[in-house]
Amino acid sequence: MTIGLSTYAFFWRLSDRMPRPLSLTEALAETRALGVSLFQICDHPELERMSTAELRELRTVADGLGLTLELGTRGLHPDHLRRYLEIARILDVRLLRSMMNSGEDRPSPETAEDRLRTVLPEFAAQGVTLALETYEQVPTATLLRLIERIDSPNLGVCLDPGNVVAALEHPVSVVETTASRVVNVHVKDFAFSRKDGWVGFTLAGAPLGTGLLDYDHLIRTVDPEARGVNQVIEHWLPWQGDPATTRLLEEQWTRHNIEFLKERTS
Template sequence: MTSLLGLSTYAYSWRMSDRVPDPMSLDDAMRDAASHDGVDLFQVCDHLPLDTASDERLAAIRTLADDLGLTLEVGTRGTHPDHLARYLHVAQQLGATLVRSMWTSGDDQPDATETERRLRTALPAYERAGVTLALETYEVVATTDLVAVVAAIDSDHLGICLDPANTVARLERPAEVVALTAPYVRNWHVKDAAFTRSPGWVGFQYTGVRTGTGLLDYAGVSAAIDPHTRGINRVVEFWLPWQDAAAGAGAEPDGDETAAQTTCRTEAEWTQHTIDHIRSKES
């Protein structure tokens, strides 16, 4: 099996946002992703236009991905069977074999019993289509509950999207989350994060940092889940703070750069740095 290295739309959060003067389109981000040596996958994650995109638009996205040599995955939130059916359709139109979702979506926060019922309703269509549904680890849901539901259903087409940075906000240690989920992981969101003291030493801020400088141990996670043997794709994303020097957010501005320019430049630099970091750990 092959583990592809990919970029997520979350690696382009600022460059695609309306906070910058000339935001990237989805097509722009895909072209940029393909320009990075070794990147073979693009995860269109929580990109709201996919909710209502026409089949013609989905076909155009797939054609562009094919032309660029990119495999696609898609991501959304929620477990309502109708919504999961929509994203199965999106995945099939894009040629994607994985849909990442989340247990909750906004005010829709079902308990474990309802979540299991919904998944059992939605999954047969995924199984027939050969598409895997991967539910992400995050702070709203205890990892033990997520694992329990996935284990109870016991489907080859249901698994977990591992993001051990998310559950720190639930006071779950990353290493423990990795150990709990390892048998069920089907997708891996690669990022790094760390705590810093808030101004005045009033509490902490938990934000993204350059990969390899924070709390997340790439090599340790990789050893635990064995992505190359199991065909678990690695998807790079960031929690890059807005680079406002006045707020002490991080990167030094270059000359007369605006905060938006500094943020976009830093996001691009983190992308290449993360790709290089991953290669250094696997060489």
């Protein structure tokens, strides 16, 4: 089991809301400086625009820093997944996270199964695991049935307990029902807060250990250490009103969350 950082841990610092956004290679360098050896490039459009030469240079940077890379995208169309398999080959990636839906492409479970059966032999041949993420657009039971019907060692669950709250699924239940199929974990804490005037709630991120995520239950149930399942840190950090304040808090949350995980995995 390895602790990693996602591009979602650099969400604001990589964005054009910063006067000078971080580059992807700068995010890699910061990850290494924080003592982390895994970086998941997740939902990062710049990656798809990179040439083969640019991808090879990125791999060279990661190698020089001693970083393992993982990838994340959305959708199950075979052509799209094959494009990411090619990126994975160049970057020496062994895990790709995806989701069933991508924009207007929202396949039925039957279509999703057909698509996966088409491309999974290519994933197996390349030694890449496809991890489908738990999230509110697809019931966890539907996602799990799909994975269990195919029953491939190269297909599993990317567990994100926070995502399912919006579909009124309980994070603890989702952890328990998916545990045996989990191949990747997205770790972020979350909490509800009252809106102004106590009219409704906001669900947003929180530093690990301060919100509603039952992390200890997740670890006991999934047992990522014994199973070699990586834990990748993400944030749901709201914009803080200005770039400097947001950047500083994002950095603080990242350091806090790394220390939180290290204390519980040492």
